[in-house]
Amino acid sequence: MSDSDTIMILGAGIAGVHAAENLRKEGHQGSIVLVDRDNQVPYDRPPLSKQWMTGETDDSGVLLRHPDFYEDRDIDLKLGEEITNINPVRKTITTKDGFDYEWDKLMIATGSKLRTLSIEGDYLKGIFYLRRMADALAIKQHMQHVKEAVIIGAGFIGAEMASSLKQLGIEVTIVERSAYPMENIVGRQVSEYFLNLHRRNGVEVMTEDSVVQFNGDSEVQEAMTAGGRRIPCQAVMLSVGVTPNMELTHPQLEMENGYIVNEFGETSIPDIYAAGDCTSWPYHSGPIHVEHWDHAVNHAKTVTKNMISPQSSPYTYTPYFWSDQYGSRFQYFGHAKTWSQIIQRGSMEANAFTYFYLDDQNIIQAAFISNQAKNALPVRRMIKQQRPIDPEDLADDSISLKKVQRSLA
The missing domain is CATH 3.30.390.30 (FAD/NAD-linked reductase, C-terminal dimerisation domain)
Incomplete structure (x- = not known):
């Protein structure tokens, strides 16, 4: 690979920012273009449901890097740009506004996107999903006058949000469809431990039930469940998981539960790589997909080494994630x-x-x-x-x- 080559990274989340940083650390002298549809300077998402929500960390504390970082390393950060097309023959990408950008090597680091639910009354004010900084800002502002909140989904994000809201003095009810949340990940005993942990900390957990309707005039005032329960609330958080963000497609780009990559981060198209939450990658006996901060960082760093020196660094990472609750x-x-x-x-x-x-x-x-x-x-x-x-x-x-x-x- 030539030192003058242009490397373009699609997605300025955890994987994208660490990829750009590591390219410079590994000695790449050519252009680095980091593109994201969000208008915010790249930020870290995990603290949004924890330290930032409770006020332990301010806005600057969730930034992945100081704004000067990108200029100091000659990283061309293009925000508010939505990519609609990849042309691997011409080696270009096209934005929603019709601009074409050329690249020599391309990394897809588009992360994951939220699963959503369609529930009667979900247009009411006070009903939120948490994915972007804009969501977190809206939630934090709204929560200033909330006494009771409902969280739909008892996964790790929902659990962290419950812990944060209790710390803010809000009464919290979790509604979970399964009898034992996350049992397929941690097993029955640890799942029961989490249920008891919530309840010991004053959170009501309703299992084997689901919200079917929200009531209120212009703002949410009540959530109704399939089991006939009526839960007073002034705020609702929907936390039902994420899926790989695979909106960028091409007939030659293989995808199944993520962009399929080999141990070097190579996709099915030459000179196109992928890293982080949007990928499916080889691990022990078969391909896996994980959505973890630690994986996004380490995968991005390894893949950038292979972009500079092809097939030099196989990815042998052991998946890891953490959660802070109560x-x-x-x-x-x-x-x-x-x-x-x-x-x-x-x-x-x-x-x-x-x-x-x-x-x-x-x-x-x-x-x-x-x-x-x-x-x-x-x-x-x-x-x-x-x-x-x-x-x-x-x-x-x-x-x-x-x-x-x-x-x-």
């Missing part, structure tokens, strides 16, 4: 769609435990950690090693995890 820190490592057994280490009653998800060969596929940060490093290493382990050693608190991990080496 003063606790939860961490999840690995990726397990199914498991043969779960091993507990520590105490749920003390809110300090680690759960290991093992396959039928006693190999750790994933682990969930509650308030045991010291376990993070050995857990990550054990998952990466992919070797059989003695379940009794995992459960035995008298044996350090570092010692257990070293025994696998």
Whole structure:
């Protein structure tokens, strides 16, 4: 690749910004063009439902980089630009306004987009989705006069929002369609732990129910459920998950649960790469898709190395995400769609435990950690090693995890 080549990055979220930064760190001297449809200087989304919402972090604290960062590194930041077409033959992209931009190599880093619901009365003021800074600003302003709020969906974002709103003194009710939220990710016991955690902190959780109607004049005043419950509220947060943002298409661009990439971040079209939440990438026995901050950063950094020096750096990342709720820190490592057994280490009653998800060969596929940060490093290493382990050693608190991990080496 020539030092004078133009690299264009579509999406100025976590992956896009870290990709642009890493291209300069890796020595790319050519043009870097970072394009995003949002008009805001690139910002970090996770704090919007946590520290920023509670006032612990101000507006500048959620910026991914100071505005001067882009000029200092000669990164051409183009905001408010919506891309409608990719031409891999001419190596151009076309914006909604009809402008064409040329590139030598292209990275798609469009992230994810919200799932939405259609519920009677959802036009009323006070009903929100949280994805962009503009959403967060509207929510924060509205919440100043709210006493009761409803959150639809008990996933990690909904749970974090419940924690933040309780911290602001608002009465919160969560409505969750399933009996055990996130059971497919963390298992029944950890799911029950989360339900009890919400309830211990004064949040009402309604499971196996769904909101079917909102009532009010111009502003929402009540949410009605399929089970006949009527919940007074002046604000509603819909948090029903996200999907990969694959709005940019081309007949030759392979997509399934994300833009399909190989271990180097290459798509099915030469010189077009993809990174972050919008991708489906190879992991152990097959392709996976995850929507995690840590993955977006590390994937972007690895893929940029391959854009400069093709197929030089395979991506061997262990998925990781964290969640802060009610003063606790939860961490999840690995990726397990199914498991043969779960091993507990520590105490749920003390809110300090680690759960290991093992396959039928006693190999750790994933682990969930509650308030045991010291376990993070050995857990990550054990998952990466992919070797059989003695379940009794995992459960035995008298044996350090570092010692257990070293025994696998």
